[in-house]
Amino acid sequence: MKRTLTVALVGNPNSGKTTIFNNLTGARQHVGNYPGVTVESKEGVCRHGDTEIKFIDLPGTYSLTAYSADELVARRFIIQEKPDVIVDIVDSSNLERNLYLTVQLMELGAPLVLAFNMSDQAGARGFNIDTEKLSRLLGAPIVNTVGHKGRGMNELLEAVVASADAAAGNDGRFTLDYGREIEQEITKITSLLGTNGSFTEEYEPRWLATKLLENDRDIVSIIDSENIKAQVDKSAERIEKIIGEHPETAIAGSRYGYISGACQESVRSTIEIRHTISDKIDTVVVNRILGIPIFLGLMYLVFQLTFTLGAPFMDWLEQFFGWLAVGVSGWWPEGSESILKSLLVDGVIGGVGGVLVFLPNILLLFLAIAFLEDTGYMARAAFIMDRVMNKIGLHGKSFIPMLIGFGCSIPAIMATRTIENRRDRLTTMLVVPLMSCGARLPIYALIIPAFFPQAFHGPMLWIIYVIGIVLAIVGAKLLRSTLFKGESVPFVMELPPYRMPTLKGVLIHMWERGWLYLKKAGTIILVISIILWAMTAFPGLPEDKAARFDDDRTAVEALDLSDEARAERIATIDNEESEAALTHSIAGRIGHGLEPILKPMGFDWKIGTALIGAFAAKEVFVAQLGIVYSVGEADEESETLREKLQENYTPLIGFCIMLFCLISAPCMATIAVTKRESNSWGWALFQLVGLTVLAYVITVLVFQIGTLLGIGTG
Amino acid sequence: MRRYNAYAVEHASPVPLAQLNTGSRAQIVSIAAGHGLIGRLYAMGLVPGERIEVLQNARHGPVIVAAGGCRLVLGRGMTRKILVEE
Numbered sequence: 142m143k144r145t146l147t148v149a150l151v152g153n154p155n156s157g158k159t160t161i162f163n164n165l166t167g168a169r170q171h172v173g174n175y176p177g178v179t180v181e182s183k184e185g186v187c188r189h190g191d192t193e194i195k196f197i198d199l200p201g202t203y204s205l206t207a208y209s210a211d212e213l214v215a216r217r218f219i220i221q222e223k224p225d226v227i228v229d230i231v232d233s234s235n236l237e238r239n240l241y242l243t244v245q246l247m248e249l250g251a252p253l254v255l256a257f258n259m260s261d262q263a264g265a266r267g268f269n270i271d272t273e274k275l276s277r278l279l280g281a282p283i284v285n286t287v288g289h290k291g292r293g294m295n296e297l298l299e300a301v302v303a304s305a306d307a308a309a310g311n312d313g314r315f316t317l318d319y320g321r322e323i324e325q326e327i328t329k330i331t332s333l334l335g336t337n338g339s340f341t342e343e344y345e346p347r348w349l350a351t352k353l354l355e356n357d358r359d360i361v362s363i364i365d366s367e368n369i370k371a372q373v374d375k376s377a378e379r380i381e382k383i384i385g386e387h388p389e390t391a392i393a394g395s396r397y398g399y400i401s402g403a404c405q406e407s408v409r410s411t412i413e414i415r416h417t418i419s420d421k422i423d424t425v426v427v428n429r430i431l432g433i434p435i436f437l438g439l440m441y442l443v444f445q446l447t448f449t450l451g452a453p454f455m456d457w458l459e460q461f462f463g464w465l466a467v468g469v470s471g472w473w474p475e476g477s478e479s480i481l482k483s484l485l486v487d488g489v490i491g492g493v494g495g496v497l498v499f500l501p502n503i504l505l506l507f508l509a510i511a512f513l514e515d516t517g518y519m520a521r522a523a524f525i526m527d528r529v530m531n532k533i534g535l536h537g538k539s540f541i542p543m544l545i546g547f548g549c550s551i552p553a554i555m556a557t558r559t560i561e562n563r564r565d566r567l568t569t570m571l572v573v574p575l576m577s578c579g580a581r582l583p584i585y586a587l588i589i590p591a592f593f594p595q596a597f598h599g600p601m602l603w604i605i606y607v608i609g610i611v612l613a614i615v616g617a618k619l620l621r622s623t624l625f626k627g628e629s630v631p632f633v634m635e636l637p638p639y640r641m642p643t644l645k646g647v648l649i650h651m652w653e654r655g656w657l658y659l660k661k662a663g664t665i666i667l668v669i670s671i672i673l674w675a676m677t678a679f680p681g682l683p684e685d686k687a688a689r690f691d692d693d694r695t696a697v698e699a700l701d702l703s704d705e706a707r708a709e710r711i712a713t714i715d716n717e718e719s720e721a722a723l724t725h726s727i728a729g730r731i732g733h734g735l736e737p738i739l740k741p742m743g744f745d746w747k748i749g750t751a752l753i754g755a756f757a758a759k760e761v762f763v764a765q766l767g768i769v770y771s772v773g774e775a776d777e778e779s780e781t782l783r784e785k786l787q788e789n790y791t792p793l794i795g796f797c798i799m800l801f802c803l804i805s806a807p808c809m810a811t812i813a814v815t816k817r818e819s820n821s822w823g824w825a826l827f828q829l830v831g832l833t834v835l836a837y838v839i840t841v842l843v844f845q846i847g848t849l850l851g852i853g854t855g
Numbered sequence: 856m857r858r859y860n861a862y863a864v865e866h867a868s869p870v871p872l873a874q875l876n877t878g879s880r881a882q883i884v885s886i887a888a889g890h891g892l893i894g895r896l897y898a899m900g901l902v903p904g905e906r907i908e909v910l911q912n913a914r915h916g917p918v919i920v921a922a923g924g925c926r927l928v929l930g931r932g933m934t935r936k937i938l939v940e941e
Contacts, residue, residue, distance in 0.1 A: 204898035235924030238900035266924070356890065387890040393897040420910060420921070429913050524928050528916045536930070631892055632917060632930030633899060
């Protein structure tokens, strides 16, 4: 008889949850949106006997009281989705701290299976855990596992299935005695909750009362009864007066007391605090003097890798799309003009192809970041960068999202979930798009070779990136001293031990982020490309105007010219016709309409037309520019497009184009993610408007000053 | 640590963690902070009675301590609020 179980994987950060999740589900996992909960969860499936088990990998959390957005995801899932079984993954070499979460899960009454992970290390460190005894004390089965070696997985699955079976009959709830004073107040609150029945449907009253006394922000916000709130305040005051501690502290203390007692009975340890290999490595890596050079060296390595290793793949992809364009064009007879052909070749292949070409680049960056994260180095990097971040009012944890932003802003903004303080989190989210993302690379790759000599290519690219970083720093500082003023929140972060990452783990980790970029390409960019193509192709040139060009062509045919001269004249007429058609199209008209605004930046209506598309998604800029200069399917390698740019613009304008694209919002998808992560349209729009205005102002300044000083005006 | 004076004390009185040198070991006595922060620190394993070792304290910037089986980075402000005794 087949059945399905929903099982949640919880545990402290760095306890090896994700490794076990990967072991159990392998390639059969995906990121999905959980119904009713508007954040993403990682799900995977596993068959055990005749049971199908759906595993949900939740973000690591230290306690059921959530201190950051991703901890909130874990806790909400556990409480609201009520999985059939909860597997709590415990780092056995750090037992007491890990059990703090376990005890809270026990209080919740969830069917629990404990996986004592890293049991090999615990043994090596001199811990001797009597799992039988502990299991009885905690009331849950304990399975010893070694996640990164894949040991204990079967036993774990057995325990999960057994637990699901047993839970059907079991209704006993574990209660921790918090001492007389607190228990009295809990009783008072539960009786009030009982009369106000609305909450007790979802939550158990004693649990609610405890959480209220602990001042759990999330729970406090859902209780709207003034009565209850007043009682909670009164109780807290009373407790504090009698035992000298706030209930939150006292309750936490009681939990640890219980854990301590249980461990004393069942854990023998022979060590105090031991220095490990990780600590020895850290004396070098996190060293005051060596730390930053090592860090900079690694960052340089990462970027070098991304650009150089990615190059052959990118070339290959470019060739592929070029070939594809030619192939698709070949379906129609030579020289014919078909709307469908234009749609497919110019619109779809041009637009989407332009995005996908840079996928290797972005994947390599995410691969490097995943590797650094899985080895544990990233936490050290956050520590090293903390001082620098402090100067702009943020801290080390904001550094990692910014690094990810060099690949794609979307996973970067999502990575801000680990930042506890909302102000810091918002600040980081708003400035992350200034980290020049992979989508802007086609623009630089087109413009830099068009306007600058070979020797300047590297430095120019570097300058653009640095400008982005500088603006992000200034922006963050500004935001923190105006809108998001306030004390910097206390910084506490765990340094996981160094470990050798698994290839599978790193690849999956890389793919989690790379996939977001790909999804964006496949959906939004595709749609935008088609819309833009339509706006550029329609309405076509009216009959009478088209007729004039035809007449011109016939006239040239009639002349007695050499083949070469004739072809040249015809080409000129063709171009004029295309340009006229473009001016006539929707995009063209908008471009012309925008000219007064564009002029101060040195842009003309053609750039304006391309920018319209880029407004929605930067990647489309190059393809759009190609269409505007009627070069068929253009890409950054396109000689003809480069030549056209050189003819029509100066290096200064080229630089301004790059500047504007760097600073303005990267794509609508980013704005959408900002809205979702900040939970407010206000901030998303602020980001959009702010970045666009900033881009405009700076570009205008640069252009005007440049023109005045005669720099780069060719 | 014994002090030889007329008012000999058995143990040194609690000092902020921020003042400990790299390599020193101590035991947490109390945390002088709001209950929200205390809850956060408790959840991460920094409870009164816990033995810790300072792995790096450079007088500026965050401090690295070993507590139980884990390594924690603590902002300087926080280390001023954690009282320990050696």
